[in-house]
Amino acid sequence: MIDIKNITKQYTKNKILENFSLHVEQGSRVVLFGASGSGKSTLLRIIAGLENIDNGEIYIDAKLVSKKNEIIIQADKREIGFVFQDLALWPHLNVAQNIEFGLKIKKVDKEDRVEKVKEILKKVNLSGFESREISQLSGGQKQRVALARTLVVNPKIILMDEPLSSLDYELNTQLRQEILSLQKEFKFTLVYVTHNKEEAEFLADNILYM
Amino acid sequence: MKYFLASFLLLILFSGCAKDDNKNEVVIYVSEDQVFSEPILKDFEKKTGIKVKALYDTEESKSTGVVNRLIAEKNNPQADVYWANEPIRAQMLKQRGLLSKYISKNSKEIADNFKDNNGFWCGFSARLRVLVADKNMKKYPSSVFDYLDKKYKDKAVIANPLFGSTTAQISAMFIKLGDKKAKAFLNGLKQNGVKISTSNGESADFVAKKQYLFSLVDSDDAVSRIRAGKDIMMIYPDQEEGGLGCFVIPNVVMLINGAKHESNAKKLIDYLLSNEVEAKLALADCAQIPLHVEVKPPKELRALKDIKVLKVNYKDVAQKMHEIEPFLKEWAGY
């Protein structure tokens, strides 16, 4: 599904990734585990098409998407989901508006959007939260909304950058269960970044130590 | 945000609807104070139905701001008429080829020394350069040379000689006295601590507020303060035998070369040079002295025939002004 071949990424004089390669099977769960500054988040951004590479090639579904100094398929065309570390929930939009954003881009009509939002909120245990403002949500609820926003557009690949790092142990445990069951239900390929060993061992088919 | 954009669009529509498509118009640049000139122009509008679009000068840049616009716009003039408040810069504009000849029927009765002999400009409604003094002074100044009197050290004020009527008078003094004596006079002003104000109006106000004892100003500045009840005295300087005399500064009107509304411009020039306008300007607070002999002067002022005037050719004054520019620049510290 994802083929990363000998990529190098450098910021000024610092080499973040050097001759890095990775193959991710469709439907699998790969966890990138390592200390801060090891290039985990950068790798996710590269896969998503938000950063270019200084060398190497990246294939998704056998299609070349990035090569040296060139993003061939832009981020908005890769159909990859991304849950950011700070969740990036837009404060000027309520829960439903955040979630349906991707559906609007795909020109899904209003009735279908309302239905899909309702459905996904049910899946993440937030039924009835459509008109809530983001500022009114707790940490765990925000996390679920971020997940819902990513899942509602049915991406084949979902990238998650330490999404549970700011949650307490109990909530962390609960949500990682939910992520796992959602992955099994929707069968997306998951590339997950964490520095929490327990989280890594729970979620991963394969752990990559960086 | 939608409402904001909607309001903005309404604003544009409003301004579009308000656009004036009237082509029966004339454009005039005016150096005479707006408060006096605007009513005259509005009267012309009422009488003729021709829309007057006026652009006024400011007090501080008196006559030079508008003149600079005229010069800058030479290749594509926007103005049709220029109403100057002194003839020197009119002469300068003529030399730069910015003016067109037009001899109005209403200019026939105006004395030759107040109009260009080739018909490029014509004077009307003049003012005099007079002294205003604190009424409580024991002895009033009687000459411009009183500026150099040691007993008035740091107690007198004069408007910036780089602008307006003061420049014209200084240039006339250079012609009458010769360069050496005139330069000595200007240097004497500095040595005697004469304050430089931004305008004649400000100078008159300083004297009215008793911050300074006297100043050389235009007669309209003097009369307007007297009419407002200020405690000042107006003096015609240098009237004695052998004295320089009073410098006369007429308003001047001229047709701009390449005017887009030429026939309306000529009608406006005719109007400005009429007895009617001179009478109005005499009655107004600007108290201008008519150049048509049959029009009565303001009650606070004498008729021109009763005053000793500084006899000088304005063409020569314009030329001299150009020559003394470097000196004036240095004197003013620029």
Place this chain on the structure above:
Amino acid sequence: MTLFFDTIFLSLSVTFVSVFFGVIFAVLFEKTTLAFKNTFLLIFTLPLLLPPYIVALGFSELFSEWIFSFFGVVLVESIIYIPIPMLGTFLLLKNINKSFEDSAKIFCSWFCVLRKITIPLISPYLFLISSIVFLLSLGNYSVVNFLRYKTFVIQSFVEFSAFYEYKSAYVLSILIFLIVATLLLFEKYYAKKNYASIFENIGFKNKNPIDLKNYKYILFSFVLFLASAFVILPIFTLVFNSHSFSNYLKAYDLVSNSIYRSIIYAGIGAFFITLFGFILAFYIKTKDYYILDFFSVLFFALPSTVLGIIFIKLFNHEWSSFIYSTPIIIILAYILKYSAISTRLIFSNLSQLPQSFDDSARVLGASKFYTILHITIPLLKNTFLFSYFLAFVFLIRDTDITMLLYSAGNETFAVQLFTLMANSPQEIVSALCVIMILVILLPILAWFILRKIF
């Protein structure tokens, strides 16, 4: 050369005084329990709303000869410009991440927190704000002219006006070019290390005011004294000198058309300044096109005389009459002159938006343009509104550039007021000044109402 250094010294003095008091007021009005702080905020903002020469006129009526000196100019200009650092700092303090301060409060008093944490955190932005004040003071013409203090902007004007010399205006512009370049390089070097995201997510707020305890009466009296002596009294003098209501009617009669025109020009100009400012800010942030910032600041700093000459030479031709002889020329000049204000304001807020906001929209399939339209712009709407009204205030009170370019019959209220000051009765001039205050206050009220709606 002496004049050059004198002018720089004057502008530095004005900047120091305005920023010093502006920051103090901002702290008092945003962070403390000072009584009537919102009223004081409004009072000290008032001088910004007026054409600078009107403030100078008010002071000259009150303080007589003393005001016509270096200290007088510093005082008047500082009063005029204090609102900029005050409002800028006020907004910064409002949006700063409170956890930075809270974590320091464990160790020391509020005064210590402000001194060691808060002010240092916002110092790069304060530097930006100070540079705006410095440039405004450097390019100011009307106040220094009215107070008869010679600066090299006055010199440039005199050279142009009295001697028809353009060359000296250009030479002086080169000097300003060098000053602006030096300022921006210094700012880029200093601010580069310090542009951290120190603000909470936009839209999330919390409050924790400082209790002034025993100091509240002293501070209240101090602020009240300053407000009364340096804002209320000079403006009240103008009101007092207008004497009767009939003078207001006479005054309004003189200027009614130009008021209407001023609102239209300022309204349209402010819109395009905000739009242009956003475009420039966007390119500066995303493409590092700092050259755009440089030019916008340069045009802001250049004397209006020079800009006026450039515009006349560029547009006074047959083919461009539709620009030159219409209000379009003024709007274009406004955009060129004032875009820097909008650009910098929007840039500083744009820099605070997390990159992930854009990235998450992109990965959901939004194009760059769609992301700008639906994510970036809505998140910046308060900034746009503020930028619009700030630009509106600057435009409606502008005389310097308008005077050089307006076509006959299309003068603005500020220009007409300036020309009527010559030989109009004092009561009429004072009444006109009061009308000017009202004309500017009305959109400010509209801004407060619109803010509540949006």
